[in-house]
Amino acid sequence: MRDDITDSPDYCSIEIAMEVLGGRWKLAILKQLLSGTQRFGELRRALPRITQRMLTRQLRELEADGLVTRTVYREVPPKVEYSLTEVGRSLDDIAGLLDAWGRWYRGVHAAGPAASQGRTTAAREDRAAV
Amino acid sequence: MRDDITDSPDYCSIEIAMEVLGGRWKLAILKQLLSGTQRFGELRRALPRITQRMLTRQLRELEADGLVTRTVYREVPPKVEYSLTEVGRSLDDIAGLLDAWGRWYRGVHAAGPAASQGRTTAAREDRAAV
């Protein structure tokens, strides 16, 4: 399902990036792991809005895509550590930029809520060219 | 649904960014629009893998979030032009980086497919610490 994209270099490469990073929580997880190895519970506490189920899934997908490494310690209670691979670390600047952009965007909406309130398309169509 | 996130500055701002950009095609569309105003059909041809339905939806969401502007010309056949707002243009460098990363990531997988084939987690758990 992924290979038919990777084979066609003429398509926008962002589509490839979104195949890997498009998950709702992927980049947030990567951002957390940029600060170093963390275990499952730490990630869960750092991202309180994510479900256990989703955290597990996204981590497994990230592992399958070669972005994170999963290390299981056979202890009781269980202990599983996650850390970034080289490929995962290569997203450092992108994650930083997205984080900064998110913070800035929140400010834009707080300052000028017109942008977020312009959800009525009708008014805009009225001033359309004739 | 979005405001409860925007009110809590302690959460990772990437979550905010993903609320807006998380759509499967949002960034690819933005990347296309970075080269200038385009009409619906042009975007559709530039992104052959997206369906009309999804293109319409994602564009409407981007408009609602203040990233793109939609201009309807009352002609027949209809003509609708889409262009980026200032907020949309602020994603220029991020889109560029993601595009470059996608291209690089595709190369990584082509060169060393080990990363993309490590989908069997069992082997890795065996070498886990005891």
Place this chain on the structure above:
DNA sequence: TGCCCTAGTATCATGATGTATACCATCCGA
């Protein structure tokens, strides 16, 4: 015996996306 801990699984409900098709109003050609 029964409860706690961590890292999950299992189950069900909701949302996002893919696919196919109908629609609209006008222009054009027969």
Place this chain on the structure above:
DNA sequence: TCGGATGGTATACATCATGATACTAGGGCA
């Protein structure tokens, strides 16, 4: 006058991704 072509939407349905909640495993401990 009729039917097709046009460009952007809208609807119906199927599938995948995500969310919410409950439950498991297995040793430590009271």
